Amino acid sequence: MGMTRRRFLTDLAALSACFPLSTGLTSNLLAGGGDASSGKMSKVVVVRDAGVLKDGQPLPDVVSSMLEQGLENLFGCDAVEAVRGIFGNIEQVGIKINCLGGRPLATRKEVTYALADLIANRTGNDYRVTIWDRSERELRGAGYEVATKGQIRCLATDSRGIGYERSIRESGNVGSKFSRLLTEHCDAVISLAVLKDHGIAGISGCMKNFYGAIHNPNKYHPNGCDPYVADLFRSDVITTKHRLSIVDGLVGIYSGGPGYKPRYRWEFKGLIIGTDPVAVDRICLELIEEKRKQMGKPPLKDDGRFPQYIFTAGSSGIGCSDISDIDLIEITRKV
């Protein structure tokens, strides 16, 4: 990766205290995202495990363990404690997944359910978890079952009785109706996106994942999605509920996105985790650029689709887009 400052697993001993946890966007920069010991604005953890895929499919136990290790290193405490700290006394946690790419390129069920299980069943806090995306068709196409099982339910904005809000909320220069799953059925939300190249936006990470929470994402694509991704994320309904961003990088694509193109399949075998969505996307950008270089693809800038929106989000106070201010913890297992 092209980052100038990064820390590896061996540095972890320095992370002894559980970070103060954010309750909303403005505190993210100095709370869950930041690290007093490093002096950095934000922290992002990348956990990779060479053995996470078997025959191209994720192994649930390994995924679960990666997720927990990532959270532990992000927050400096046990994963269950971290989850309790993130969500406190709220009742309903949403996990916004991304199923646009179909089964080969959607957020992997193994990642989603590892996270949902941790939140719903292991904290003792009785959290109800809603795994959601915009349509049942897309959920099913990605291999999800639209159903409720115990404390975990999986459904879509177009599920019966859900839908979008009736009124418009302003997001910069565009107005949108938000999914009632986000506005009414979640007290807090996690963006659980996929590591992928995007033909217009450059990359599609955890901020752009919220395009699936509005009724008119098509209005947010001009100019390489800049400043639309940032404008959308700055909506109150997102900033007040977003707690955590995770990018499923078990299998991604480094070109030809957002649809799945087998020739650009990329088994990165990693999860990218942070509370600062800008920093997480910034790291994803580095990862994708590095992979593209390795595979002989031009930089996104030369392809006319550099994701400037990440930097717009950084300069508008959502999070940290300056790579030198991101404390990157890389954990590589089973090398």
Next chain:
Amino acid sequence: MRRRRFLRTLCMGTCGVLGSGLAPHTVLAQGEQFHKEAMFFEKLSDQRIRCLVCPRECMVDDFERGYCGVRENIGGNYYSVVYGRVCAYHVDPIEKKPLFHFLPGTTAFSIATVGCNMECKFCQNWEISQERPENVDATDIPPGKIAEAAGRYGSSTIAYTYTEPTVFYEYMIDSATEGHLKGIRSVVITAGYIKREPLERLAGEVDAIKIDLKAYSEDFYEKMCSSSLQPVLDAIVVARESGVWLEIVYLVIPTLNDDEGQIDLMCRWLLDHVGDDVPIHFTRFYPTYRLKNLPGTPVTSVERARQVALARGMKYVYVGNVPAGHPGESTYCPHCGHVVVKRTGYTVLSIDLDEGKCPACGTAIPGVWT
């Protein structure tokens, strides 16, 4: 038409949703989609396409849709997903479009699908124009059935309206063709944000086009409509050159585009590029959608705009959304001032033309009168 003077009162009433007469048609459940291969796009690498219908020229990846939300890339091919998927149909007076020089006193069977390639903050039909097809109930009406329904309701025309017909281009073209086979003409009510080639093709298939010129300001188009002015001006010229009947509407919005100097500049541009006999309608704005913080337009504002246009030399200048019976609703002979079409609201009270000419002085009044 031979010299013909008649007095007619058309009792249109208000246009309501037609609940019958179109059976058997399927009411689509939300989420179902109608795919028809799109016209005017080019294939790029990696299954990406570029849409060439409107000036946005959306580059669309597999699984994605263009800005309008109704054209989708599926495996590297591009499709309209609203073909035949009608979300609104009404029988309207043609005056409601408004088209004042096109078959006055007739009705238009008016249809829309969801979708628009602009996002005007003052859109009056935003609940369908700014939606995606799967979020709005729709009725399946193939083009042939549209023409049939228009005939059954006694409409002389099919109007593509309410949202932005540019984005349901394929359905509009096919419906216009079917209509002509049955003697029904077609009129397009558009913001004119369309590229030259599809517009030229369209102009050859339809009989009239009304273009909303939303302001004479790039800044306005950018900030209020998320689009740009120049392509609309270009479309006005292309439509005029094509020979299709053309009228212009200018929605006057307090403080945003009601400056008389700007309106005068616009009229000068119209005079220079399309001439003095293209009808122009100044209509009143009502607060709606994302522009609720402004008051409605005073009647005096559209009256002033009309005076500016007349003073600049435009010959057929109207006011709209005003209390019925306003003198600015009627058509006057520009030479002698004779009232050739008298209107109140959407109702035509009299048409006094002699083979398209003023019966008092013989001046030709441009339009499609029969």
